[in-house]
Amino acid sequence: MIQYNRDNMAELLRAHDINPTHQRIEIAYALFSRQEHLSADQVMTIVNDRHAETSKATVYNTLNLFLEKGLIREVIVDPSKVFYDPNTGPHHHLYEVDSGRLTDIMMDDIRIEGLPDLPAGMETVGIDLIVRVKHTT
Protein backbone atom coordinates (compact mmCIF):
# COMPACT_ATOMS: atom_id res chain seq x y z
CA MET A 1 0.00 0.00 0.00
CA ILE A 2 2.05 2.89 -1.26
CA GLN A 3 0.85 6.34 -0.26
CA TYR A 4 1.02 8.36 -3.43
CA ASN A 5 2.03 12.00 -3.21
CA ARG A 6 3.33 14.56 -5.65
CA ASP A 7 6.95 13.80 -4.80
CA ASN A 8 6.83 10.14 -5.63
CA MET A 9 4.81 11.00 -8.75
CA ALA A 10 7.82 12.98 -9.96
CA GLU A 11 10.06 9.99 -9.27
CA LEU A 12 7.65 7.68 -11.04
CA LEU A 13 7.61 9.95 -14.08
CA ARG A 14 11.40 10.14 -14.19
CA ALA A 15 11.60 6.36 -13.88
CA HIS A 16 9.49 6.19 -17.04
CA ASP A 17 11.65 8.71 -18.86
CA ILE A 18 9.08 11.49 -18.59
CA ASN A 19 10.09 15.00 -17.63
CA PRO A 20 7.99 15.79 -14.55
CA THR A 21 6.19 19.08 -15.08
CA HIS A 22 3.49 20.52 -12.83
CA GLN A 23 0.71 19.42 -15.16
CA ARG A 24 2.10 15.92 -15.65
CA ILE A 25 2.49 15.45 -11.92
CA GLU A 26 -1.10 16.51 -11.29
CA ILE A 27 -2.42 14.20 -13.97
CA ALA A 28 -0.38 11.25 -12.76
CA TYR A 29 -1.45 11.98 -9.19
CA ALA A 30 -5.14 12.02 -10.24
CA LEU A 31 -4.80 8.52 -11.66
CA PHE A 32 -2.40 6.87 -9.22
CA SER A 33 -3.79 8.25 -5.98
CA ARG A 34 -7.27 7.01 -6.90
CA GLN A 35 -6.23 3.78 -8.61
CA GLU A 36 -9.36 4.13 -10.71
CA HIS A 37 -10.20 4.01 -14.38
CA LEU A 38 -10.75 7.58 -15.53
CA SER A 39 -11.77 9.15 -18.82
CA ALA A 40 -9.84 12.14 -20.20
CA ASP A 41 -12.75 14.32 -19.23
CA GLN A 42 -12.75 13.04 -15.66
CA VAL A 43 -9.00 13.64 -15.42
CA MET A 44 -9.54 17.19 -16.68
CA THR A 45 -12.25 17.82 -14.07
CA ILE A 46 -10.20 16.43 -11.20
CA VAL A 47 -7.05 18.32 -12.12
CA ASN A 48 -8.89 21.61 -12.55
CA ASP A 49 -11.10 21.18 -9.51
CA ARG A 50 -9.68 23.99 -7.39
CA HIS A 51 -8.53 26.43 -10.04
CA ALA A 52 -8.25 25.75 -13.75
CA GLU A 53 -4.62 25.32 -14.62
CA THR A 54 -4.43 22.57 -17.23
CA SER A 55 -5.82 22.77 -20.74
CA LYS A 56 -7.66 20.07 -22.64
CA ALA A 57 -4.77 19.81 -25.11
CA THR A 58 -2.34 19.13 -22.26
CA VAL A 59 -4.59 16.50 -20.71
CA TYR A 60 -4.71 14.60 -24.01
CA ASN A 61 -1.01 15.19 -24.78
CA THR A 62 -0.09 13.91 -21.36
CA LEU A 63 -2.32 10.85 -21.31
CA ASN A 64 -0.97 9.86 -24.73
CA LEU A 65 2.58 10.41 -23.53
CA PHE A 66 1.94 8.25 -20.45
CA LEU A 67 0.54 5.54 -22.75
CA GLU A 68 3.58 5.64 -25.05
CA LYS A 69 5.92 5.42 -22.11
CA GLY A 70 4.02 2.49 -20.62
CA LEU A 71 3.10 4.33 -17.44
CA ILE A 72 -0.61 3.71 -17.88
CA ARG A 73 -2.79 1.61 -20.15
CA GLU A 74 -6.01 2.33 -21.99
CA VAL A 75 -9.18 0.29 -21.65
CA ILE A 76 -11.63 0.30 -24.54
CA VAL A 77 -15.07 -0.83 -23.42
CA ASP A 78 -17.34 2.06 -24.29
CA PRO A 79 -17.64 3.39 -27.82
CA SER A 80 -17.96 6.93 -26.54
CA LYS A 81 -14.81 7.30 -24.49
CA VAL A 82 -11.49 5.72 -23.55
CA PHE A 83 -10.65 4.86 -19.96
CA TYR A 84 -7.11 5.28 -18.64
CA ASP A 85 -5.84 2.73 -16.15
CA PRO A 86 -2.91 3.30 -13.78
CA ASN A 87 -2.64 -0.45 -13.28
CA THR A 88 -0.38 -1.80 -16.02
CA GLY A 89 -0.01 -5.24 -14.50
CA PRO A 90 -1.84 -8.14 -16.11
CA HIS A 91 -5.49 -8.04 -15.15
CA HIS A 92 -8.94 -8.00 -16.69
CA HIS A 93 -12.05 -5.86 -16.44
CA LEU A 94 -15.63 -5.97 -15.28
CA TYR A 95 -17.83 -3.40 -16.98
CA GLU A 96 -21.27 -2.51 -15.66
CA VAL A 97 -23.01 -1.48 -18.85
CA ASP A 98 -25.88 0.29 -17.12
CA SER A 99 -23.85 2.39 -14.67
CA GLY A 100 -20.64 2.73 -16.69
CA ARG A 101 -18.57 1.51 -13.73
CA LEU A 102 -15.34 -0.23 -14.69
CA THR A 103 -13.46 -2.34 -12.15
CA ASP A 104 -10.50 -4.69 -12.17
CA ILE A 105 -10.61 -8.44 -12.12
CA MET A 106 -7.33 -9.69 -10.77
CA MET A 107 -5.86 -12.27 -13.06
CA ASP A 108 -4.43 -14.64 -10.46
CA ASP A 109 -7.00 -17.35 -10.96
CA ILE A 110 -8.04 -16.75 -14.53
CA ARG A 111 -6.70 -19.03 -17.19
CA ILE A 112 -7.42 -18.61 -20.86
CA GLU A 113 -6.71 -21.87 -22.62
CA GLY A 114 -6.93 -23.09 -26.17
CA LEU A 115 -6.06 -19.89 -27.97
CA PRO A 116 -5.01 -20.78 -31.51
CA ASP A 117 -1.48 -20.04 -32.67
CA LEU A 118 -0.98 -16.60 -34.11
CA PRO A 119 -0.63 -16.18 -37.86
CA ALA A 120 3.06 -16.03 -38.82
CA GLY A 121 4.66 -12.62 -38.57
CA MET A 122 2.42 -11.41 -35.79
CA GLU A 123 3.11 -10.88 -32.15
CA THR A 124 0.71 -10.36 -29.28
CA VAL A 125 0.41 -6.84 -27.96
CA GLY A 126 -2.11 -7.71 -25.26
CA ILE A 127 -5.08 -9.83 -24.37
CA ASP A 128 -8.13 -8.03 -23.07
CA LEU A 129 -10.90 -9.86 -21.32
CA ILE A 130 -13.99 -7.82 -20.58
CA VAL A 131 -16.90 -9.20 -18.61
CA ARG A 132 -19.94 -7.07 -19.35
CA VAL A 133 -22.58 -7.19 -16.63
CA LYS A 134 -25.78 -5.38 -15.79
CA HIS A 135 -27.91 -5.07 -12.68
CA THR A 136 -30.72 -7.59 -12.57
CA THR A 137 -33.87 -5.53 -12.84
Next chain:
Amino acid sequence: MIQYNRDNMAELLRAHDINPTHQRIEIAYALFSRQEHLSADQVMTIVNDRHAETSKATVYNTLNLFLEKGLIREVIVDPSKVFYDPNTGPHHHLYEVDSGRLTDIMMDDIRIEGLPDLPAGMETVGIDLIVRVKHTT
Protein backbone atom coordinates in the same frame (compact mmCIF):
# COMPACT_ATOMS: atom_id res chain seq x y z
CA MET B 1 -22.26 -22.45 -46.55
CA ILE B 2 -25.38 -20.45 -47.20
CA GLN B 3 -25.34 -18.27 -50.29
CA TYR B 4 -26.76 -14.98 -49.17
CA ASN B 5 -28.94 -13.03 -51.54
CA ARG B 6 -31.45 -10.24 -51.18
CA ASP B 7 -34.37 -12.65 -50.95
CA ASN B 8 -33.08 -14.59 -47.99
CA MET B 9 -32.04 -11.29 -46.41
CA ALA B 10 -35.71 -10.31 -46.39
CA GLU B 11 -36.58 -13.62 -44.76
CA LEU B 12 -33.84 -13.17 -42.19
CA LEU B 13 -35.12 -9.69 -41.34
CA ARG B 14 -38.68 -10.93 -40.95
CA ALA B 15 -37.45 -13.76 -38.74
CA HIS B 16 -35.98 -11.11 -36.48
CA ASP B 17 -39.16 -9.05 -36.47
CA ILE B 18 -37.76 -6.38 -38.74
CA ASN B 19 -39.79 -4.99 -41.61
CA PRO B 20 -37.63 -5.57 -44.69
CA THR B 21 -37.25 -2.33 -46.62
CA HIS B 22 -34.90 -1.73 -49.55
CA GLN B 23 -32.33 0.01 -47.39
CA ARG B 24 -32.46 -2.58 -44.63
CA ILE B 25 -32.03 -5.39 -47.11
CA GLU B 26 -28.99 -3.72 -48.67
CA ILE B 27 -27.39 -3.09 -45.29
CA ALA B 28 -28.02 -6.63 -44.09
CA TYR B 29 -26.71 -7.97 -47.40
CA ALA B 30 -23.51 -5.90 -47.04
CA LEU B 31 -22.81 -7.51 -43.68
CA PHE B 32 -24.03 -11.07 -44.20
CA SER B 33 -22.71 -11.65 -47.71
CA ARG B 34 -19.23 -10.59 -46.61
CA GLN B 35 -19.29 -12.10 -43.13
CA GLU B 36 -16.91 -9.34 -42.13
CA HIS B 37 -16.69 -6.80 -39.35
CA LEU B 38 -17.65 -3.44 -40.83
CA SER B 39 -17.82 0.07 -39.43
CA ALA B 40 -20.87 2.24 -40.09
CA ASP B 41 -18.82 4.21 -42.55
CA GLN B 42 -17.77 1.09 -44.45
CA VAL B 43 -21.39 -0.07 -44.60
CA MET B 44 -22.37 3.33 -45.98
CA THR B 45 -19.68 3.16 -48.66
CA ILE B 46 -20.59 -0.37 -49.73
CA VAL B 47 -24.30 0.30 -49.89
CA ASN B 48 -23.86 3.50 -51.87
CA ASP B 49 -21.17 2.14 -54.15
CA ARG B 50 -23.14 2.16 -57.41
CA HIS B 51 -25.54 5.03 -56.87
CA ALA B 52 -26.14 6.80 -53.58
CA GLU B 53 -29.47 5.68 -52.20
CA THR B 54 -29.09 5.38 -48.45
CA SER B 55 -28.47 8.24 -46.04
CA LYS B 56 -26.12 8.30 -43.09
CA ALA B 57 -29.10 8.58 -40.72
CA THR B 58 -30.61 5.41 -42.17
CA VAL B 59 -27.34 3.51 -41.90
CA TYR B 60 -27.09 4.34 -38.20
CA ASN B 61 -30.82 3.84 -37.56
CA THR B 62 -30.65 0.46 -39.23
CA LEU B 63 -27.50 -0.79 -37.56
CA ASN B 64 -28.93 0.18 -34.18
CA LEU B 65 -32.20 -1.54 -35.03
CA PHE B 66 -30.33 -4.71 -36.05
CA LEU B 67 -28.45 -4.57 -32.73
CA GLU B 68 -31.65 -4.21 -30.70
CA LYS B 69 -33.24 -7.10 -32.53
CA GLY B 70 -30.20 -9.29 -31.99
CA LEU B 71 -29.49 -9.71 -35.69
CA ILE B 72 -25.93 -8.44 -35.38
CA ARG B 73 -23.55 -7.61 -32.55
CA GLU B 74 -21.15 -4.74 -31.98
CA VAL B 75 -17.44 -5.14 -31.32
CA ILE B 76 -15.63 -2.40 -29.43
CA VAL B 77 -11.90 -2.60 -30.02
CA ASP B 78 -10.98 0.75 -31.51
CA PRO B 79 -11.65 3.97 -29.64
CA SER B 80 -12.59 5.76 -32.85
CA LYS B 81 -15.30 3.52 -34.26
CA VAL B 82 -17.60 0.60 -33.60
CA PHE B 83 -17.49 -2.54 -35.71
CA TYR B 84 -20.68 -4.43 -36.56
CA ASP B 85 -20.53 -8.20 -36.67
CA PRO B 86 -23.03 -10.43 -38.49
CA ASN B 87 -21.84 -13.38 -36.43
CA THR B 88 -23.87 -13.41 -33.22
CA GLY B 89 -22.71 -16.84 -32.10
CA PRO B 90 -20.21 -17.08 -29.26
CA HIS B 91 -16.73 -16.25 -30.51
CA HIS B 92 -13.81 -13.97 -29.82
CA HIS B 93 -11.71 -11.51 -31.78
CA LEU B 94 -8.23 -10.95 -33.10
CA TYR B 95 -7.43 -7.31 -33.72
CA GLU B 96 -4.43 -6.22 -35.76
CA VAL B 97 -3.69 -2.86 -34.19
CA ASP B 98 -1.48 -1.65 -37.03
CA SER B 99 -3.76 -2.51 -39.94
CA GLY B 100 -7.12 -2.23 -38.17
CA ARG B 101 -8.12 -5.69 -39.38
CA LEU B 102 -10.56 -7.53 -37.11
CA THR B 103 -11.10 -11.27 -37.47
CA ASP B 104 -12.93 -13.96 -35.58
CA ILE B 105 -11.43 -16.51 -33.26
CA MET B 106 -13.78 -19.44 -33.09
CA MET B 107 -14.53 -20.32 -29.52
CA ASP B 108 -14.56 -24.08 -29.80
CA ASP B 109 -11.25 -24.65 -28.10
CA ILE B 110 -11.04 -21.62 -25.86
CA ARG B 111 -11.76 -22.02 -22.20
CA ILE B 112 -11.80 -19.16 -19.75
CA GLU B 113 -11.46 -20.55 -16.26
CA GLY B 114 -11.32 -19.10 -12.80
CA LEU B 115 -13.55 -16.10 -13.30
CA PRO B 116 -14.62 -14.87 -9.88
CA ASP B 117 -18.30 -14.95 -8.95
CA LEU B 118 -20.26 -11.89 -9.95
CA PRO B 119 -21.24 -9.41 -7.26
CA ALA B 120 -24.80 -10.10 -6.10
CA GLY B 121 -27.55 -8.53 -8.18
CA MET B 122 -25.57 -8.62 -11.41
CA GLU B 123 -25.88 -10.80 -14.45
CA THR B 124 -23.50 -11.33 -17.31
CA VAL B 125 -24.38 -9.64 -20.59
CA GLY B 126 -21.37 -10.96 -22.47
CA ILE B 127 -17.73 -11.86 -22.24
CA ASP B 128 -15.43 -10.28 -24.80
CA LEU B 129 -11.96 -11.61 -25.38
CA ILE B 130 -9.79 -9.53 -27.66
CA VAL B 131 -6.33 -10.61 -28.69
CA ARG B 132 -4.45 -7.55 -29.89
CA VAL B 133 -1.60 -8.32 -32.26
CA LYS B 134 0.75 -6.39 -34.50
CA HIS B 135 3.03 -7.31 -37.36
CA THR B 136 6.57 -8.03 -36.27
CA THR B 137 8.64 -5.24 -37.78
Next chain:
DNA sequence: CTAGGATTTGGACTATGTCTAACTCTCAGA
Protein backbone atom coordinates in the same frame (compact mmCIF):
# COMPACT_ATOMS: atom_id res chain seq x y z
C1' DC C 1 20.77 37.16 -17.05
C1' DT C 2 19.67 35.04 -21.66
C1' DA C 3 18.61 32.03 -25.55
C1' DG C 4 16.73 27.92 -27.23
C1' DG C 5 14.32 23.77 -26.69
C1' DA C 6 10.47 21.76 -24.28
C1' DT C 7 5.91 22.36 -22.82
C1' DT C 8 1.47 24.37 -22.62
C1' DT C 9 -2.37 26.82 -24.50
C1' DG C 10 -6.86 28.52 -26.91
C1' DG C 11 -9.25 27.64 -30.41
C1' DA C 12 -9.98 25.79 -34.91
C1' DC C 13 -10.74 21.51 -36.86
C1' DT C 14 -12.11 16.41 -37.78
C1' DA C 15 -14.85 12.43 -37.16
C1' DT C 16 -18.37 9.44 -35.21
C1' DG C 17 -22.73 9.34 -34.02
C1' DT C 18 -27.53 11.48 -32.67
C1' DC C 19 -31.57 14.21 -33.40
C1' DT C 20 -35.36 16.56 -35.69
C1' DA C 21 -38.72 18.02 -38.69
C1' DA C 22 -39.99 17.47 -43.32
C1' DC C 23 -40.64 14.33 -46.89
C1' DT C 24 -41.77 9.78 -49.08
C1' DC C 25 -43.41 5.30 -49.28
C1' DT C 26 -46.73 1.59 -48.46
C1' DC C 27 -50.80 -0.49 -48.05
C1' DA C 28 -55.43 -1.09 -45.93
C1' DG C 29 -59.89 0.62 -46.44
C1' DA C 30 -63.47 3.19 -49.14
Next chain:
DNA sequence: TCTGAGAGTTAGACATAGTCCAAATCCTAG
Protein backbone atom coordinates in the same frame (compact mmCIF):
# COMPACT_ATOMS: atom_id res chain seq x y z
C1' DT D 1 -58.51 3.40 -58.30
C1' DC D 2 -58.10 6.85 -54.76
C1' DT D 3 -56.73 8.34 -50.02
C1' DG D 4 -54.52 9.03 -45.76
C1' DA D 5 -52.14 7.43 -41.74
C1' DG D 6 -48.27 5.15 -39.98
C1' DA D 7 -43.69 3.56 -40.98
C1' DG D 8 -39.44 4.66 -42.88
C1' DT D 9 -36.05 7.80 -44.88
C1' DT D 10 -33.72 12.06 -45.42
C1' DA D 11 -30.70 16.47 -45.16
C1' DG D 12 -28.61 18.88 -42.33
C1' DA D 13 -28.06 20.74 -37.69
C1' DC D 14 -26.15 19.35 -33.52
C1' DA D 15 -23.24 16.99 -29.72
C1' DT D 16 -18.93 15.38 -28.26
C1' DA D 17 -14.26 13.04 -28.15
C1' DG D 18 -10.14 13.81 -29.67
C1' DT D 19 -6.38 16.10 -32.77
C1' DC D 20 -3.76 19.82 -34.61
C1' DC D 21 -1.49 24.23 -34.89
C1' DA D 22 0.85 28.41 -34.22
C1' DA D 23 1.68 31.48 -30.49
C1' DA D 24 2.88 32.07 -25.68
C1' DT D 25 5.22 30.48 -21.66
C1' DC D 26 8.42 27.90 -19.02
C1' DC D 27 13.03 25.92 -17.82
C1' DT D 28 17.51 25.41 -17.70
C1' DA D 29 22.31 25.25 -19.57
C1' DG D 30 25.73 28.40 -20.41
